[in-house]
Amino acid sequence: MxxxxxxxxxxxxxxxxxxxxxxxxxxxxxxxxSLGFDVAALNTVQFSNxxxxxxxxxxxxxxxEITDLYNGLKQSYLDDFDMMxxxxxxxxxxxxxxxxxAKGLKEKFQNSPGKFFWVLDPVxxxxxxxYVAPEVVPAYKALLPYADxxxxxxxxxxxxxxxxxxxxxxxxxxxxxxxxKFNIPHIIxxxxxxxxxxxxxxxxxxxGSTMTSDRKARPFKIVFPSIDCYFCGTGxxxxxxxxxxxxxxxxxxxxxxxxxxxxxxxxxxATDLPLARAAEKVLASMHQVLANTRDAMPExxxxxxxxxxxxxxxxxxxxxxxxxxxxxxQLVTNLDSLxxxxxxxxxxxx
Amino acid sequence: MxxxxxxxxxxxxxxxxxxxxxxxxxxxxxxxxSLGFDVAALNTVQFSNxxxxxxxxxxxxxxxEITDLYNGLKQSYLDDFDMMxxxxxxxxxxxxxxxxxAKGLKEKFQNSPGKFFWVLDPVxxxxxxxYVAPEVVPAYKALLPYADxxxxxxxxxxxxxxxxxxxxxxxxxxxxxxxxKFNIPHIIxxxxxxxxxxxxxxxxxxxGSTMTSDRKARPFKIVFPSIDCYFCGTGxxxxxxxxxxxxxxxxxxxxxxxxxxxxxxxxxxATDLPLARAAEKVLASMHQVLANTRDAMPExxxxxxxxxxxxxxxxxxxxxxxxxxxxxxQLVTNLDSLxxxxxxxxxxxx
Numbered sequence: 001m002x003x004x005x006x007x008x009x010x011x012x013x014x015x016x017x018x019x020x021x022x023x024x025x026x027x028x029x030x031x032x033x034s035l036g037f038d039v040a041a042l043n044t045v046q047f048s049n050x051x052x053x054x055x056x057x058x059x060x061x062x063x064x065e066i067t068d069l070y071n072g073l074k075q076s077y078l079d080d081f082d083m084m085x086x087x088x089x090x091x092x093x094x095x096x097x098x099x100x101x102a103k104g105l106k107e108k109f110q111n112s113p114g115k116f117f118w119v120l121d122p123v124x125x126x127x128x129x130x131y132v133a134p135e136v137v138p139a140y141k142a143l144l145p146y147a148d149x150x151x152x153x154x155x156x157x158x159x160x161x162x163x164x165x166x167x168x169x170x171x172x173x174x175x176x177x178x179x180x181k182f183n184i185p186h187i188i189x190x191x192x193x194x195x196x197x198x199x200x201x202x203x204x205x206x207x208g209s210t211m212t213s214d215r216k217a218r219p220f221k222i223v224f225p226s227i228d229c230y231f232c233g234t235g236x237x238x239x240x241x242x243x244x245x246x247x248x249x250x251x252x253x254x255x256x257x258x259x260x261x262x263x264x265x266x267x268x269x270a271t272d273l274p275l276a277r278a279a280e281k282v283l284a285s286m287h288q289v290l291a292n293t294r295d296a297m298p299e300x301x302x303x304x305x306x307x308x309x310x311x312x313x314x315x316x317x318x319x320x321x322x323x324x325x326x327x328x329x330q331l332v333t334n335l336d337s338l339x340x341x342x343x344x345x346x347x348x349x350x
Numbered sequence: 351m352x353x354x355x356x357x358x359x360x361x362x363x364x365x366x367x368x369x370x371x372x373x374x375x376x377x378x379x380x381x382x383x384s385l386g387f388d389v390a391a392l393n394t395v396q397f398s399n400x401x402x403x404x405x406x407x408x409x410x411x412x413x414x415e416i417t418d419l420y421n422g423l424k425q426s427y428l429d430d431f432d433m434m435x436x437x438x439x440x441x442x443x444x445x446x447x448x449x450x451x452a453k454g455l456k457e458k459f460q461n462s463p464g465k466f467f468w469v470l471d472p473v474x475x476x477x478x479x480x481y482v483a484p485e486v487v488p489a490y491k492a493l494l495p496y497a498d499x500x501x502x503x504x505x506x507x508x509x510x511x512x513x514x515x516x517x518x519x520x521x522x523x524x525x526x527x528x529x530x531k532f533n534i535p536h537i538i539x540x541x542x543x544x545x546x547x548x549x550x551x552x553x554x555x556x557x558g559s560t561m562t563s564d565r566k567a568r569p570f571k572i573v574f575p576s577i578d579c580y581f582c583g584t585g586x587x588x589x590x591x592x593x594x595x596x597x598x599x600x601x602x603x604x605x606x607x608x609x610x611x612x613x614x615x616x617x618x619x620a621t622d623l624p625l626a627r628a629a630e631k632v633l634a635s636m637h638q639v640l641a642n643t644r645d646a647m648p649e650x651x652x653x654x655x656x657x658x659x660x661x662x663x664x665x666x667x668x669x670x671x672x673x674x675x676x677x678x679x680q681l682v683t684n685l686d687s688l689x690x691x692x693x694x695x696x697x698x699x700x
Contacts, residue, residue, distance in 0.1 A: 072398025
């Protein structure tokens with residue numbers, strides 16, 4: 001880590017690109033740049049808009065194209081990355097190609113512990129359903145031992161751990177399996193669908209853990225009020241923010257950032273982990289951005305309806321497009337929320 | 351123009367994308383986002399790095415792919431743009447496809463004067479040489495009547511006006527031809543290669559003009575100290591900044607932003623034009639960003655050389671890669687220079 005340098009840290013962000021709206025790299029690149037990263041953006045698709053609209057145009061990059069782009073960076077010495085963040089990748093071959101990039105970077109910096117850190121968001125599905133081909137699951141499993149931090153949602157954690165998650169006990173079991181079996185240092189389960197005991201259903205829970213030297217989980221949870229809207233791109237915003245904040249939190253602990261995977265001493269309690277500090281800050285930013293997005297929705301909807309004919313308001317399909325557009329994350333008007341969130345949520349023990 | 355709205359203005363940015371480094375949309379998107387625009391980014395290529403390195407990998411979008419992406423936006427009512435900024439487009443067919451998008455937007459908003467404004471950077475060549483196919487020149491000429499502001503360099507202004515530019519007189523003649531023949535409201539010649547009388551060669555000159563109602567040029571110049579380095583992406587940074595600043599300057603004049611092409615009254619002097627105000631602010635930002643980029647170059651070079659073998663320092667080809675990387679614009683560390691430049695240059699009469 002070049003924390004003594006005035007130069008921005010370099011991150012490779014691999015995810016989808018949409019022309020209009022905010023998901024994938026369209027979120028990650030801006031958020032990381034706003035937080036001071038020099039971002040190399042490798043776009044795995046270019047679509048007109050996100051697929052939640054139910055219609056879109058555009059093209060996917062093949063695994064070969066992804067590999068070619070990366071080889072292009074390598075040949076000109078542009079592969080000196082401090083971090084890597086990977087999101088949606090189309091198909092198992094693409095996942096494997098991106099994994100090869102990450103493995104290469106791990107190997108390149110193997111003599112500089114802590115220099116390189118990979119944040120892997122294993123985008124596969126949600127709410128009990130895969131939205132990628134079944135062979136993507138084993139492709140991700142094969143890469144897990146190389147990741148420093150993974151960000152599955154509850155369903156993805158089930159797919160990777162083969163533990164059915166129904167409550168907090170089975171969730172912590174799944175985390176323990178992921179630490180044990182794949183040697184993954186840091187894990188955050190970004191959304192859980194069961195109700196957390198002691199909290200009303202209007203709250204959401206994020207669970208995190210950094211393993212000890214003998215791969216024991218140190219789980220913490222952060223509970224925060226949910227905003228009752230369906231947003232896309234929240235996972236991508238989480239990934240970009242945690243990439244920045246985990247680095248900041250590791251840098252705040254003397255010596256930690258030059259230790260492999262920024263693994264805390266065994267006597268650090270779950271709620272004192274840098275990962276907990278990082279996640280707290282991420283959720284504060286996200287809550288503010290989502291609240292502001294919700295507040296802007298009526299104006300965005302009215303502006304869009306003005307482009308249509310009055311009778312279109314009764315057309316459910318068109319209403320879906322108008323609503324999808326209004327639910328796009330408001331990012332550029334929320335720089336302060338991203339950089340210096342003013343609210344806070346606290347990690348607690350499980 | 352929705353200046354009474356809290357929502358960010360929407361701009362469609364059409365240009366190249368590079369994974370690493372800062373040219374094309376990689377510059378324009380971040381600069382426009384930093385200045386508060388909701389940016390739709392249509393990437394005309396995805397390359398590993400800019401071509402100044404002399405080696406790169408990646409793919410170009412076909413004209414059909416560009417059209418498909420735009421049709422994707424249209425079908426979901428995502429084409430409600432306030433502005434459009436177009437930069438590098440691969441090939442004459444691509445230029446024509448992008449022109450069709452711009453014409454469509456002009457037509458869509460024809461009953462709302464001033465609602466939509468197209469900034470066209472006719473990227474074709476520099477220093478007496480085309481770096482696009484010859485048929486790109488007539489393709490751009492056919493689009494000029496639809497542009498609100500064009501940003502050619504001296505060579506591109508020659509190609510479009512068919513006037514050989516050797517001094518200030520022939521330059522102003524070329525501007526007059528562009529106003530007259532193509533009805534282009536605003537023109538900025540972003541770089542001139544002759545020495546401006548009364549200024550040492552260490553200074554650069556930008557020339558701008560907004561036509562009167564009878565298409566008379568109102569030329570002004572801004573002279574500013576040059577920074578002795580070869581940077582890529584400066585034209586793209588200029589384009590993004592002027593897109594934001596011309597809107598700001600037009601909004602500052604009561605009623606102007608609801609007039610077609612934001613054309614000032616005939617009695618406004620050249621140096622009082624909103625275009626002059628905008629260009630002054632753009633050059634202030636650019637000068638600060640370029641000075642900071644130059645100052646960071648030695649550290650970037652050292653960091654990259656550390657990845658190579660000591661004997662590589664004598665290899666001219668490798669030195670070129672290392673230098674190209676060090677000359678990449680430093681953007682994320684220069685947010686304040688982009689948003690609130692602290693220096694100033696003044697427009698003067700020609």
